[in-house]
Amino acid sequence: MIAQHAAVLVVVLPLLCAPLVALLRDARIAGAAVLIIAALDAALATLLLCQTLDGTVISYALGNWAPPIGIEYRIDLLAAAMACLLSYAATLVALFLPVSLRGTIAPGDQPRLFAAFLLCLAGLVGIVVTGDIFNVFVFLEISSLSTYVLIAMGAGADRRALTAAFDYLVLGATGATFFVIGIAFLYVVTGTLNMADLGERMATAPKRAVIVGSSFIFVGIALKAAMLPLHRWMPNAYAYAPAGIGTFLAMTATKVSIYLLIRMSDFVFDTPGEIGRVNFAALLPPIGLAMLVAGSVIAVTTKDLRRLLAYSSIANLGLMLVALGLGGIAGIAAALVNLFNHAIIKGGMFATTAAVLHRRGTTRMDALAGLSRDMPVAFGFLVLGGLALIGVPLTAGFVSKLLVVKLAFEQANWLVVGGVMLTSLITVAYVWRIVEAGMAAPAKTAPRHDLHPAFLLPVGLLGAATIGLGIWSEPMLTLAGRIAAQMIGGAP
């Protein structure tokens, strides 16, 4: 029965456990509960992945109303893989979330924070598995609202979390409204909300309405994806959110937006690589390149490690957009490999940063002095992640970058080749700022006091995956290739 209903349970489990967790009084019990729920969710997502691995598309009619009358959950390989990413990320973060919150958030408030965390997870998974465009909006709002609150919880350590959350709220709500306007235009000319159905009916719809509708959806997603020039909310949000939450967001939030972009470019609009009949794919490489350069350059100048990593995320999102813009099965596959690898790499780095923050209370660059001596393990993982960001061979980052560059090379797109390669150099510059900051002599010598044990497993697993996927990239490539082929409808 579970196997049959996994499609809906993967969303409903965290969704319905959240109110229960919110009512708990003991922060420790709540923390353990979140971990168990997230792990169960990960198991469900894995089950879905197994079910869809052979190309099956699971269609689950909620309320047993056949689409397009009712809402459909439609899980193809992409959705299942994303659900896995989200739930694994939540599980790893749940491992250290209670520890990282200690001291900044009163124990009495923690159960509610955990509940919001579960709601955020449920919302994101809901976006990923649904086949109904309005349902996307509803779950987008669940995840967004909980995200605003989670970010604001960073105020216990830094009051700027409040303004960061507010900025995100205004931008997020505006983006969501744009999304809804887009849906209105598409609905008015097609009469349906089911994405697959929409895709079919779009072919005969009036062109202008489709263009405007897809443009508004695109802008709405772009806001959420922190696309240049709409990226300003993101560094603050990542830097001031509680460290564990920042880690989760870095691994998931913008990735889901990229997912939507991929989904929309195929599912709703049914024109591979193009959104609607305006060629949005052509927009992506320039935007992506601009993000790549701007994100990297700003990262070099930041004075806070988490902010640096956030700008680096903007650069990496740019890389994904570039890959997506290159088009075709290979382009989507490269974007997906980038997406998953970056989630792993950046997740590991943010988790390590959370560990550093937990010990030191700050992540300012000048406060990292002596890190290599006091926290050698944490420092090692930071360096490892940094190398992966640069794209040093034997790390996952090398694979993802090489795929993009090779693709651009084959298409003789020299601008992309040059842009990606040159930004590697800027990446070296900002990664080496971390390394040198960590090696600088500390003002006063502290006793060696490495990561709290709670961080070891998540940090270690993500670090191992960073190296593992850099050497043995075949599973990831196969997965991405199959997803892309399924999206475009060709043979893998």
Add this chain to the structure above:
Amino acid sequence: MSPHDLMLTAILLPLATALLIALTGRSPNIREAVTLAGAAGLAVTVYELIAGFDAATAQPLVIAEILPGFALMLRAEPIGLVFAGVAAGLWGLNSLYSIGYMRAEHAPRQTRFYACFALALSAAMAIAMAGTLATLFVAYEVLTLVTYPLVVHWQTEGAIAGARRYLAYLLATSLVPFLGAILWTWIAAGTLDFTPGGILDGKLGDGLLTVLLLLFAYGVGKAALMPLHGWLPAAMVAPTPVSALLHAVAVVKAGVFTLLKIAVYIFGIDVIGRGVGDVLIVIAAASVIAASVIAMTKDDLKARLAYSTVAQLAMVTLAVAIGSPLAIGAGILQLVMHAWGKITLFFGAGAIQIATHKKKLSEISGIGVKLPLLMASFLVGSLSVAGLPPFGGMWPKFLLLEAASARDLYLLVGCLGLSTLLTLGYLVPIFVTAVFRKPGEDDPHALPEGDHGHGDGPLPLLALIPPVVTAAGCVVLFVAAPAILRFVAPAIGLGALP
């Protein structure tokens, strides 16, 4: 053990050594014993590999496939084995020297030092055994990164700045031109396997091939072709044993070795010889002369040696650019001979520093009297590097002259002659100053003896033996050079020896 096992052992043994070093870091004696044992083991392994090498039966060993067509593969072949032999052979000597040097200097972070050293050797072995350009690239990057902690060892501001420069040059060149050239090759030829005769002939026009060769020549930053040589003097902030092994042997030789491999197995010697390499000839020759001239102006001993290295490396690049079997043979010999010669010189410079705390040419007047054996070795090393008989360094210079005149490049012949004179001009004065000048004669700022903080320590035996041995090696190699040439001759299509 089968050749495959031996290849894996050669890479994994230093890795295991590094692990053991890290684990035994608390007791220096055991740690250093582990280092020496690892070095001995590696030397034996590589010897076995060389002795048992048979071109007919050598099979590739695929380890992993990072991307389809971008495989990690090992394959033993003569040029690589020669490089492996040099690196493995000198690691043991250098370890002995390191022990003497690091203890005398009371250096901190010695565990990290020895562990990274072992890791660097592992990477060097992987470079030597690489069966594809992809493998070579991966190992090349690893070598850059594991040597960073060695360069930055003192972690002073100067060291951090120097190491930053080191890393910036090497990563920048490898991530942009080198990787770009590899991708280009990959897409043009469809493979990255090292194949005798090359894989690019007919795939690209000669004009494009010239560009590609230049991309490679500058992409391989470790070859320190001017004007991208700046990292090499910058890296001299490292402890002297690091400069000795890495910046005379493992790292820089990995660079020129990469160029040799690319010339032989990616381009094909004939392809380069038919004109593709001509631009590079000019650049390399200019690099030889310019670096030699700069070396003459340097007062700091290690800086002088660093520029000397730049010049000598450019000679290998020159050999690659000439593109005839004879020139390639010369390049390989230069790789070997320069390694032994230059490590002797670095050992000498370091020993002088230990014994007298002096680093500059202008300060060392007269110290040779106290260190006769050391200075004798230094002289041998100098003459070998300059290319005078009866030392090993004579062979590559001689063969290069032959190769140049065989292609009627008489201007180049002149250049090479000039370079030998310049080499003598910047190396011999060190010996002369140390032995024949009286203390204080040249240096108005010289302090009376005994004023230094540490005082003049006696030279530890462990810091004296290695230079003497390597100096002797220079002589032995003079005799052994034809054997080396015979070993590599089939791979580079070299017929009868001249």
Add this chain to the structure above:
Amino acid sequence: METLLMIGLLAALGALAVTIAFMDDLLVVTMLSGIFSFTCCAIFVLFDAPDVAFTEACVGAGVSTVLTLAAIRLTGRREKRVGRRASAVGLIVSTICGLALVYGTLELPRFGDPLAPANQHVAPHYLNESAAEIGIPNVITSVLGSYRGYDTMGETVVVFTAALGVLMLLGGSQARPLRRGDAPARADRDVILRSIATLFVPMTLFLAPYVQFHGAYSPGGGFQAGAIFGGAMILYGLVFGIDRLNKLVPERVLKVIAALGVLTYGGTGLVTLALGHQFLDYDALSPRPSGQQIGLTAIEFGVFMTVTCVMILLFQRFASRRSEP
């Protein structure tokens, strides 16, 4: 006639919106935005959407306005004038978006066109089959509760999330010590206000169950009923003081009931799962159409619980906060 009314209302909305943009007294702005919402309600009625009008009146015009007022009490009433640059950016962006939208409308089906795709593809199924499949006259309720019941569950969760968020932001360890809230109406002075409130609060409370259970036949349902019930309690709190409201319905209880509401909704889905049907397939509960009606009743009740409690909670949290730091 209807067209003229529509034009008039839209014009009024335009005037309101522009006034709001240029007023800097936030109190006035809030009241105007309440009026804006009410005017929209009129338009919704005109556009044949009484359910929406009902909800917008309760939630948009009522609860939103009260919450905004409560917040203004804490944040200050006056707005600072803005610089020119920001206005220029706003003007450019909104003009571009507006022109894009106008461009998009050019090919749209005309207003009220019965043959528009939107009214052709899925909608007729609801209108034609709902009677047989669900068995209730109000098609909006059947779509809301059954055909798209899952969206509604998500929406309930959104409401719950908002309560959770406000509790985290203004409650828990962040709560400032409760002081006697200021009762705007004083016993000695505001006799009329108190009398009317005494009359209206119970009436409104009785209206709620009617709206709740009659939702199947006329405009109404869990959301509206919840908002009305919550609104009545808020009125009580406004007139008789927040302390009495807090005493009447303690936060603890509200939290539990709000959570239970979500669980009732989700639980209905889980029950249908356990009975071997799809999630939220009410046919599992009993054969068609009675199963559908049982299911609808259950989830509407869940929605009611959550919405009522959350509305009160939100008000309580804003109103019990001290205004001076």
Add this chain to the structure above:
Amino acid sequence: MSDLVGLFPYWAVIILMMTGLYIVIAQGNLVKKLIGLGIFQVSVFVLYIAIGVVDGATPPILSPGFNSYSNPLPSVLILTAIVVGVATLAVGLALAVRIRESFGTIEEEDLLPLTVPELPPEPEARP
């Protein structure tokens, strides 16, 4: 002419939406921004409802004697969206209150210098 009448409601709604959007972008007061957001959203609701209107029809509550009903789906979607709107407003207002308490202002202009990344972290004062 029929085009004008047929499209006028849409255009009027677009003007409303854009006024809301303008307030969101241009106004510096955080509460005013939220009010603007509200106007933006409510206008979108009107757009949706306008889509569902059918000439000469009645509200979609089935009763004998009528056979032409307006489209129920936009109403359903907007019921959802209204609730989402108020939820966002509540969280936004709560944030605004907290910002006022921490920073002493809710004007974007005054907040900017207090929130630049260069400042050292300052935990919020606990009561």
